[in-house]
Amino acid sequence: MRRADIIVGTGLIILSAWFFWYASAYRKATIYYYGPNFFPQILSIMMSLCAVSLIVKAIRGDVLPQEDRIDPKGFIRMMVAIGMCIGYLLIMQVIGFAMGTCVFLFALMTFLGYRDLIKRIASSVVSSLIVWAVFRYFLIIPLPTGIFSFSF
Amino acid sequence: MGCALLIPFTFGLPPVQGLLMLLGIFCGGIYGGSISGILIRTPGTPSAAAATLLDGYPLSQKGMAGKAIGMSTIASFCGGTTGAIIMTFLSPQIAKIGLKFGPPEFCALAVFGLGMIITISGRSILKGIISAIFGLMITTIGFDPLSGVPRFTFGSQNLLGGVTFVPALIGLFGYAQVFRNIEKILVLPPVKSKVENILPKFREIRSTLKTIFKSALMGTFIGSIPGTGCDVAAFITYGEAKRSSKHPEKFGTGILEGVAAPEAGNNAATGGAMIPMLTLGIPGDAVTAVLLGALTIHGLQPGPLLFRDHLDIIYPIFAGMIMAQFILLIVGLSGARVFARLINVDRRILTPIIFFLCVVGSYAMRFSFFDVGLSLIIGIIAYFMEYYGYPVSPILLALILGPMAEQNLRRSLIISHGDPLIFFTRPISTAFITLAVIVIITSYYRIKRAAEREAHRISIDRERDEKNEETEI
Amino acid sequence: MSAGFPAKDIILICPWSAGGSTDTISRTLVKNAKKYFGVNVNVVNKTGGMGAIGMGAVATARPDGYTVGMITFQLSTYRLMGLAKLSYRDFSLIQLVNQSPAAISVAADSKWKTLKQVMDYPKKNPGIVTVGHSGAGGAWHLAIASIATQNNVQFNYVPFDGAAPTRTALIGGHIDVATTGIDEMLQLYKAGKVWILAVNNLVRHPLFPEVPTIEEAGFPNPHPILDWRGLAAPKGVPKDRMEVLIKGFKKCFDDPEFRKLAKELGLPLVYKDPKGFEEFLKGMEETLEPALKSVGLLKPME
Helix, strand or coil: CHHHHHHHHHHHHHHHHHHHHHHHCCHHHCCCCCCCCHHHHHHHHHHHHHHHHHHHHHHCCCCCCCCCCCCHHHHHHHHHHHHHHHHHHHHHHHHCHHHHHHHHHHHHHHHCCCCCHHHHHHHHHHHHHHHHHHHHHHCCCCCCCCCCCCCC | CHHHHHHHHHHCCCHHHHHHHHHHHHHHHHHHHHHHHHHHCCCCCCCCCCCCHHHHHHHHHCCCHHHHHHHHHHHHHHHHHHHHHHHHHHHHHHHHHHHCCCHHHHHHHHHHHHCCHHHHCCCCHHHHHHHHHHHHHHHCCEEECCCCEEECCCCCHHHCCCCCHHHHHHHHHHHHHHHHHHHCCCCCCCCCCCCCCCCCCHHHHHHHHHHHHHHHHHHHHHHHCCCCCHHHHHHHHHHHHHHCCCCHHHCCCCCHHHHHHHHHHHHHHHHHHHHHHHHHCCCCCHHHHHHHHHHHHCCCCCCCCHHHHCHHHHHHHHHHHHHHHHHHHHHHHHHHHHHHHHHHCCHHHHHHHHHHHHHHHHHHCCCCHHHHHHHHHHHHHHHHHHHCCCCCHHHHHHHHHHHHHHHHHHHHHHHCCCCHHHHCCCHHHHHHHHHHHHHHHHHHHHHHHHHHHHHHHHHHHHHHHHHHHHHHC | CHHHCCCCCEEEEECCCCCCHHHHHHHHHCCCHHHHHCCCEEEEECCCHHHHHHHHHHHCCCCCCCEEEEEECHHHHHHHHCCCCCCHHHEEEEEEEEEECEEEEEECCCCCCCHHHHHHHHHHCCCCCEEEECCCCCHHHHHHHHHHHHCCCCCEEEECCCHHHHHHHHHCCCCCEEEEEHHHHHHHHHCCCEEEEEECCCCCCCCCCCCCECCCCCCCCCCCCCEEEEEEEECCCCHHHHHHHHHHHHHHHCCHHHHHHHHHHCCCEEEECHHHHHHHHHHHHHHHHHHHHHCCCCCCCC
16 A cells, blocks of 8 residues: 555646646636636645645555455456446447347346346346336436437 | 426426425435445435445445334434424524525535545545545536636536536446446355344434434534535534544444434435525525426426415425425335345346446436446546545535535635635634534544544454463463 | 428427526426427426537437427527537527526615616725626626626626525625526515616516616616527428428417416517527627627637
8 A cells, every 4th residue: 555655646746736737727817816726726735735745654654554455357357347338338329228228238247147047138128128118208318219210 | 316307297287296296206315315325335316325325335234234224214204304394483584594604604614514524534534635635626627607717628518517416426436336346246245134133223213313313403404504405414414423423433334323314414404405495596405406496387486475475385395395204204114124135136137237227327417428438437536546545425525515615715705805804704604614623623533532542442452362362372 | 291290209408407497498388389299399408518518419419300409698608708619500590589688686775776876886996896696707797797897887796606696695795786687586576685776678677667777777788688598400400390390489489378487487588580580699799799808708719
């Protein structure tokens, strides 16, 4: 955690310096004394103070004990799942909301290693249809229809 | 959000029925949001449940989901009823206090609210403050209504309105938890809700009664200030319960008081928020703003005259608010058993469905895929933050209070021509600033002392264990 | 082709959130749409980006006539303030629905009773009188700013985020003067909590017959800045379908139920056909340009 604190602290200092600089461009934007740059600049000063004390504390060894670690294999699994979600958002535009959702849920359940095929199909179909029907008929919310004329 | 989505539905109903339906959704939503907060760490209603899940989710991970829901139901009922009764009898008087709040007072109130960061920071207060400042920085994104200048939008129209609350909330809690679940799916042992101890015991309820009623009174008051609503009430009551507790270090690990306080507070605030809406036509928060619109759609103009000309509407509203509390008590207590079973569903089925609901939730607020993407990114950031000990709740608090703090700070300084004394020459603002300082200092020392005591106890235990081992040898 | 139009429900995009006044108008306008179109018109709130998201969605929607939208005052300012590349030129206009003038109000117990007193006071004490308005670059800010600039008066402007907090601050005594839409003051005015000094329009408001116009109050203003709302469709909708939309929405506009609600809300309804609407918007941009310049917000996008 010590190294992480130092890295994050440095990153935050850079972030707040950039924030300060970027906000200063707003100063001449208006006629008010306390213009749009006022608050962001206060924040970046406070942030950099916090970041410095984070680094100082880390160097002195005053850090939180690491309670939990990222499991590398699990991390890859998570990234794949995020990828699937992005794919889902894209495919939804083509094949429509309800069908895209079915495919996504089924695929993710399979990927996470659920065995029972019938339960997988049933739960993905049922949950996507319920949400779709509520949106379509009860709340009248526009959903991506995809290439089919009937918005399914 | 429920209210906004259901307005069209009530449109066809007669005014009283339509309004009562919205009121029911309002009260029920504030309460119901906590159920999903407790079970899957994703607040179901945007504003209210974010403080409840701080202790609610750990409780359900201990297998006490039913008890947490039961406690939340009872606290909501007490809070909601208190709020509704105060609203019924004291509306005009409280409305007068609300009018005393000008820009300096709102700024001081926001500072007081932000002082709660200390209590919701978890293991490291410094990291909590860093999270909060990060959140405040996020709130400066978008069009600045005070100067008419877009800030940090990089030319994107989607960012012109800033980072909206619902996608941020879903990202910070919903997505982050989904990612964590997927990462740990093989490692974590399955949680089993112990269905038999579904309701809190009488002894447990009695021990939280003081917290509940204190929170209810505070919640009603906070809700009745125009512009602050259930969300602020939940955080402030949680913070106060933790600060004044004998064992602040147990908050956040799953104790019933941590559920009772914010639930009583935010449900009381529903009644409070109705006060400025009905008496002055000024919405107390985003949801009452929707209710205000609903009243006008039904041809009624809220404001001072509503009480004189439309008692036929006002009385059903009062009665409806109180009725709603009883209904949620019945539904909540009888449903707790069913809800609690939900987390016994296999994670490999449940997680994808929650993932999907997060996508839908972030989309449905304004039918925007930009929001879905934004939510995902916030979720990824939140996921990493938790691993490195940065709590995410302060970000949320900052998102709620940031615009209020910034705008009123600048507004006050504009009024006073740049003289900061404006904050100290007005009684209410001075009172809040003093209160904020006292609360920040006392909660800092109380939490620190409790943590030291805890560390001391652990080290004594360890020594004793070591000694025992030695003697055994 | 128009014989088959509309064959399914029409979507009306409202760029502001549910419960707001634009939303209320949209929903009431299309309440009886089935009578006139044969299909329902469903209001969908697509909010964000100061209304630019919703209006942008209308401009880029499939031009088949099934998506129309509310456009509002902000559309006149996006391009001029450098917020978004969006203006009335990106739409096929359907009709103007309403125009609201600004009301200049003080609290009922204020020491000022006429606009003249308010305008004279800062001449001796510049920058002391605080004027609250509902957001920089908004209609009400620009309305009071252009009057002040024309008459060489210096106010201390206090921007709020919307009309409701402005009203609260006024009756709470935190600001001296407020500019809001006149309809937004209706309740407080009737209850005797505020005093309206003038309405920034060429004619008096039917619901406030005793409130003088800005000219009657002594400050002639031939081109008042008005808040407006109208209907528009994306560019490229077939002509015959546009005809159906224009005729249909005119009938919705004349619906007695809609008229009644607008009257209760104090919203002055003003109909203009597509041509008149376009002229009005053109004139509005010309009025706004100097007003924005006077408050330092003019940053036109090319």
